């Protein structure tokens with residue numbers, strides 16, 4: 600077969616993020632691997648119910664139809680073996696998802712294969728795997744349990760909501776808030792308003808989305824992004840200046856000054872909401888598909904400059920100075 604070029608956005612997803620595998624997972628935890636394999640084998644023909652990220656995946660894959668080219672690819676990355684994975688592929692076909700790539704690692708760590716498939720998003724239900732992926736610079740998040748009503752809309756649009764600090768931006772401001780309180784945070788953010796923040800773990804993913812958006816006219820762009828942050832004025836200024844410095848635009852922004860995020864999310868209806876704070880996620884996830892960006896310390900983000908456009912097509916950053924900035928501004 601001909602070698603396939605990776606598209607701008609490659610999503611690595613585990614079977615437990617894509618499908619509701621709660622029952623099989625319980626068999627695994629209570630009765631072990633052999634019983635789990637047997638369970639999945641006997642139910643090979645039984646479709647798995649949608650999991651938290653299935654509506655997101657379906658909406659992303661719809662972009663390919665609309666663009667008549669492959670903008671997004673989804674790869675199943677699983678700690679299962681291929682034999683146990685038969686039910687997963689059967690369910691992928693049954694739900695009409697155009698996914699044809701998979702890595703079954705047979706119990707081994709999945710994160711090294713994120714590089715092999717050039718993934719710029721990893722969604723998993725396994726905290727250790729998410730931490731490892733984030734620690735190696737891949738935007739990764741731990742999917743919450745599906746909301747009570749995991750409705751799929753057929754709008755030709757994919758909506759994504761992001762927290763700011765420790766998600767799109769690095770965690771240094773968040774740490775000031777946690778250690779020294781709101782007043783110290785506000786003072787510092789006002790003083791540094793003109794100084795862009797460092798990119799956080801999801802900055803590369805946002806940049807990849809921006810590239811996809813740029814393929815469509817602004818009026819009918821089928822990707823809609825929102826910032827939903829607990830920051831309020833005057834700390835909003837630094838956010839705006841940071842996004843300007845990156846050359847990145849978000850469609851909608853909500854500066855909530857500590858107010859509950861859930862009501863805003865219910866109106867925006869994202870296919871997924873990314874936040875690092877458990878309390879925000881706990882309030883949102885009953886109605887909004889959600890995923891947690893786990894704390895991962897100081898990580899290098901080699902993908903960020905790549906995602907901003909300075910790639911040579913093989914996923915390697917070009918060494919031409921300023922290439923990323925220029926692409927971002929264009």
Ligand SMILES: [Mg+2]
Nearest residue numbers: 762764765875
């Ligand atoms: Mg945060």
